[in-house]
Amino acid sequence: MRTPVLLCLLYLMSPLAWGDARSAQQLSEVGSRSRLLCASAMVYFDPQERSPDPRSLTAVFHHLNTLETHVVQLGQPDLLAQPLRALKGLFAELDSLPRAQHERYPELVRQLLVANRQLQQAADSYARAQPGLVAAAPVQPLNALSQALASLLLDYQLRRYPLPDKTGFALTPAQVQTLDSAIEQRFDGLLVEHSTHAEVLTKIRASYRFVRTELQQDKGRAQGGAEFYLSRAVLDLDELAMTVLGEQS
Numbered sequence: 001m002r003t004p005v006l007l008c009l010l011y012l013m014s015p016l017a018w019g020d021a022r023s024a025q026q027l028s029e030v031g032s033r034s035r036l037l038c039a040s041a042m043v044y045f046d047p048q049e050r051s052p053d054p055r056s057l058t059a060v061f062h063h064l065n066t067l068e069t070h071v072v073q074l075g076q077p078d079l080l081a082q083p084l085r086a087l088k089g090l091f092a093e094l095d096s097l098p099r100a101q102h103e104r105y106p107e108l109v110r111q112l113l114v115a116n117r118q119l120q121q122a123a124d125s126y127a128r129a130q131p132g133l134v135a136a137a138p139v140q141p142l143n144a145l146s147q148a149l150a151s152l153l154l155d156y157q158l159r160r161y162p163l164p165d166k167t168g169f170a171l172t173p174a175q176v177q178t179l180d181s182a183i184e185q186r187f188d189g190l191l192v193e194h195s196t197h198a199e200v201l202t203k204i205r206a207s208y209r210f211v212r213t214e215l216q217q218d219k220g221r222a223q224g225g226a227e228f229y230l231s232r233a234v235l236d237l238d239e240l241a242m243t244v245l246g247e248q249s
Contacts, residue, residue, distance in 0.1 A: 020132040021139075021245050026070040028143035028241075030080065030123050032234050033070070035150035037063035037087065038109075038116045042157040043227055045094050045109060047102035057095070059231065064091060079126050083119035090115060106163050113158075113169050139241040141193065145186040146237040149208065152179055153230040156215045176216060183208065200240055207233045 037060055044056035064087070071080045090112045097104060155171045163169075171179065187205045191198055211226045 020130075021248075023074055023130070024127075025139065025143070025238075025241055025245060026074055027123055027127055028147065029238050030067060030070050030074075031120055032143075032146045032150040032238065033063045033067050034087065034116045034119045035147070035154040036231050036234060037067065037091075038112055039150075039154045039157045039227055040231070041091065041094065041112055042109060042161045045105045047105045047162060050099075056227065059227070060091060064088060074126075077126060079122045080119065083115050083122050086115040087112065087119065106161070109161065110163060117169075139244050141186060141190055142237055142241040142244065145183065145190065146234050146241070148179060148183050148186065149230055149237070150234050152176070152183070152215055153227060153234075156226055156230075180212070180216065194240075194244065197240060197244070200236065204233045204236050204240075207236075 040056045040059040040063065044052045044054075044060065046052065067084060067087070071077075071084050074080065090108055094105065094108050094112070097108075151171075155176065158166060158170050187201065187208075191201055194201065207229045211229045214226055215230070
């Protein structure tokens with residue numbers, strides 16, 4: 001009798017484990033998409049830019065819609081919903097401003113960065129309150145790399161954005177170097193751990209290395225090129241994580 005009962009329990013647990021793993025992935029994407037949203041917003045709502053690239057605005061819309069979808073699928077907990085509403089409201093205010101009032105952009109962008117930080121903290125708190133999410137995260141290394149790349153892109157755009165006081169938001173040069181080294185190490189580890197997906201990982205790494213030197217420079221204006229390549233790398237990593245989850249379910 002023990003074998004049939006055990007098989008029955010495993011059968012019942014499998015969907016639960018898959019649900020926890022899917023929720024863990026969605027929560028990770030909340031972190032990465034929020035950072036990408038802010039990075040794209042700084043490119044488009046740059047007060048020094050007379051003709052901003054509309055693709056950056058489209059990217060902000062896309063990241064915001066994805067964030068809303070994930071929070072709803074997670075059950076729309078108030079812990080996550082509140083900072084998300086703040087992000088949504090600030091973006092709506094930025095988007096409604098005529099370009100002639102561009103001098104208001106930096107302060108609203110600062111508030112956007114604060115809301116992003118609050119959402120990151122809320123996601124961490126939510127994960128700690130749901131032990132099953134941590135235990136059911138077989139793609140955690142992929143998630144960690146995705147968030148690291150998103151963090152580096154956000155910092156890159158922030159260093160170039162005309163925000164008077166960046167204290168509390170920008171990374172130090174030493175932190176940028178440490179993050180870059182960690183990213184390279186994560187790629188090395190993932191290529192071993194997920195050798196069956198080596199081709200995909202190699203392409204993602206190539207996108208990162210294509211803009212790697214630029215990402216570490218302190219001078220210049222915010223650039224859509226770095227945003228495009230690094231955003232694509234983050235999205236591809238998140239997609240790969242879902243593929244791996246499907247294979248392991």
